[in-house]
Amino acid sequence: MDSSLEQARPPFVPFKDFVETAFEKRFQGLLHTARRNRSWHVIAAAPGSGKSLGIHDFLLRSYSHKQGDPARTSLPVLAIRAPKNAGREQVLGMALASAFGVVRQMSWSVRRSWLVRIMAQTEVGCIIIDDAQDLSVAHLAFLKELTDNLAAPPYERQVGLCLVAAHSGTVVPWQATFAGPEILWRQFRRRLDTEKPYCIVLGHTEEEVRPILATLEQFYRRQLPDVQLQRWTKPIFTWLTNSVLDLDATGRVTMDHLIRLVTTTVRKAYEEGARDVTSAMLTETAELMILRREEIIAIDGLPQHTEEVG
Amino acid sequence: MPWITLTDENWYTTLPVIVEPDEDECLGGFLLRCDRANCWYAGETVAHILQATSTKYFNPLAPAPLHLWELGRLVGLSLERVQQLTYQNELDRLEGLIPRLLLQPSNSFLLGVCPECIYQLHFIEKAVMLPFAFVCLEHELLLQHKCSCTTSLKLFSRGKPPFCCATCEQDWQKLPRVKASREEVQAEETFRYIFSMLFSQGTPKRLARLLSFLEEHRRSKETHPGKKPPSAHYISRLMVRGTLSLEEVVRELVVARVSFEEVFADWKNDQDQIAMIE
Numbered sequence: 001m002d003s004s005l006e007q008a009r010p011p012f013v014p015f016k017d018f019v020e021t022a023f024e025k026r027f028q029g030l031l032h033t034a035r036r037n038r039s040w041h042v043i044a045a046a047p048g049s050g051k052s053l054g055i056h057d058f059l060l061r062s063y064s065h066k067q068g069d070p071a072r073t074s075l076p077v078l079a080i081r082a083p084k085n086a087g088r089e090q091v092l093g094m095a096l097a098s099a100f101g102v103v104r105q106m107s108w109s110v111r112r113s114w115l116v117r118i119m120a121q122t123e124v125g126c127i128i129i130d131d132a133q134d135l136s137v138a139h140l141a142f143l144k145e146l147t148d149n150l151a152a153p154p155y156e157r158q159v160g161l162c163l164v165a166a167h168s169g170t171v172v173p174w175q176a177t178f179a180g181p182e183i184l185w186r187q188f189r190r191r192l193d194t195e196k197p198y199c200i201v202l203g204h205t206e207e208e209v210r211p212i213l214a215t216l217e218q219f220y221r222r223q224l225p226d227v228q229l230q231r232w233t234k235p236i237f238t239w240l241t242n243s244v245l246d247l248d249a250t251g252r253v254t255m256d257h258l259i260r261l262v263t264t265t266v267r268k269a270y271e272e273g274a275r276d277v278t279s280a281m282l283t284e285t286a287e288l289m290i291l292r293r294e295e296i297i298a299i300d301g302l303p304q305h306t307e308e309v310g
Numbered sequence: 311m312p313w314i315t316l317t318d319e320n321w322y323t324t325l326p327v328i329v330e331p332d333e334d335e336c337l338g339g340f341l342l343r344c345d346r347a348n349c350w351y352a353g354e355t356v357a358h359i360l361q362a363t364s365t366k367y368f369n370p371l372a373p374a375p376l377h378l379w380e381l382g383r384l385v386g387l388s389l390e391r392v393q394q395l396t397y398q399n400e401l402d403r404l405e406g407l408i409p410r411l412l413l414q415p416s417n418s419f420l421l422g423v424c425p426e427c428i429y430q431l432h433f434i435e436k437a438v439m440l441p442f443a444f445v446c447l448e449h450e451l452l453l454q455h456k457c458s459c460t461t462s463l464k465l466f467s468r469g470k471p472p473f474c475c476a477t478c479e480q481d482w483q484k485l486p487r488v489k490a491s492r493e494e495v496q497a498e499e500t501f502r503y504i505f506s507m508l509f510s511q512g513t514p515k516r517l518a519r520l521l522s523f524l525e526e527h528r529r530s531k532e533t534h535p536g537k538k539p540p541s542a543h544y545i546s547r548l549m550v551r552g553t554l555s556l557e558e559v560v561r562e563l564v565v566a567r568v569s570f571e572e573v574f575a576d577w578k579n580d581q582d583q584i585a586m587i588e
Binding site: 060066073101104 | 311312313314315316317321322323324326327328329330343347348349350354357358361385386387
């Protein structure tokens with residue numbers, strides 16, 4: 001490629017926006033149900049489906065705000081990520097407290113009662129915990145205590161709960177645990193929604209992949225003027241449901257795999273100065289993802305282009 | 311009016327519940343309202359400010375700019391807006407010829423609150439920070455300085471709810487409501503007038519002239535035939551020490567039985583002359 005043209009061309013801009021895909025509609029539909037009905041659900045989906053992005057979008061659209069006059073904070077949806085490798089309930093308490101803003105130093109006994117008061121005051125209606133597979137027994141016991149205290153007088157506030165987890169196969173995290181005979185699990189099980197206690201949200205069918213490719217096509221037209229992605233729906237779907245990528249043989253495509261395939265291919269085409277992606281480019285990227293995903297690349301010599309960082 | 315959403319980066323650097331200051335509210339009362347709104351004990355907001363700024367002492371009468379800046383950050387307000395909770399801007403305008411000007415020494419400050427203001431709005435007026443404040447002009451009630459258990463009121467009592475006694479935790483809104491007499495109201499209005507004129511019309515030069523006038527007045531009163539003249543200039547002594555409080559200036563004005571109208575009329579004449587020249 002001509003180096004002067006390369007220098008004049010702006011850097012490649014990958015797609016990073018949130019897309020309301022079929023998966024997100026299914027997933028957020030459950031979150032809406034939990035918020036509306038104050039119901040409890042364990043929701044699982046394959047890694048890379050878009051759970052965290054979906055939670056983030058749901059949170060942003062919950063109209064949470066702080067206002068000074070009158071002094072009022074509204075946080076209808078309280079979303080956090082489960083603490084990693086930290087089984088104590090205090091850690092979960094800190095994570096919940098941080099969702100409100102500045103965290104004041106206080107003893108755990110004070111903080112646990114403070115959390116109940118502040119959640120009631122800010123009208124929390126639904127708690128969403130991402131990566132719920134990382135929760136500990138102590139965390140779950142604290143969640144039960146917290147929601148029980150909110151439901152009791154003087155607050156009398158029912159709160160929905162969504163434990164969102166990554167899963168494998170048909171196993172939903174915590175299902176076996178909640179089926180246990182201990183009182184705590186029986187109490188937890190009792191609180192789960194009657195109709196949809198455990199849910200696996202499936203990825204995209206071939207027909208659902210097409211509109212996503214249409215959105216990506218529209219975005220990348222600014223950089224590849226003639227790009228057409230929708231015509232590659234079938235081969236893309238076939239590649240991304242390969243047994244290497246679709247480990248559970250769901251026959252569905254995750255958003256992560258789809259974005260990765262399209263972004264890598266479009267970037268390559270852009271750097272080569274092309275105006276559209278070709279079958280060869282897509283195939284090459286698919287091979288990288290399927291056949292060569294465990295390949296170790298030796299980095300040697302000096303890079304061709306040095307990008308300024310910062 | 312501060313309005314913060316989850317997309318704003320200061321969602322996580324502000325208090326869980328932010329509060330907007332009321333008109334003419336004092337800093338101490340605003341901090342207590344922050345504590346109350348966030349379901350914290352009294353003084354927790356201050357404790358957070360001290361921790362965030364790595365400092366140990368907070369002066370609600372003359373707060374450090376760093377503390378005010380941090381408070382503004384916590385409630386999503388500008389430094390200028392937070393400064394309006396104090397008289398620091400007014401004092402800064404009067405300083406210049408005096409090394410350091412205070413409203414009143416910290417150790418002479420006695421917190422007084424109006425039970426009705428607390429009851430209605432959990433409000434402590436900025437004017438209670440002024441020396442000699444003893445009446446709430448809004449409700450014409452005497453400010454209460456002590457709880458019924460005889461404990462002096464304190465702004466921040468560790469481990470106690472805001473707006474409550476440090477000892478018995480009685481809510482300040484339950485303090486007795488004692489009606490001020492007509493004379494007491496008039497005296498309070500006079501003091502407020504003096505301070506409002508000092509703040510609105512005062513300049514470093516005018517303050518210095520006023521101090522000189524008070525000095526001469528004192529010397530003339532203290533000089534008697536056959537007696538030794540007064541040893542050192544009272545107000546000059548204060549200025550040599552580097553600190554002067556408006557409390558002492560106003561006390562001297564009252565003791566000297568000076569006509570405030572004449573003093574401030576002089577200032578007004580000054581202003582007219584300057585305007586004419588310009």
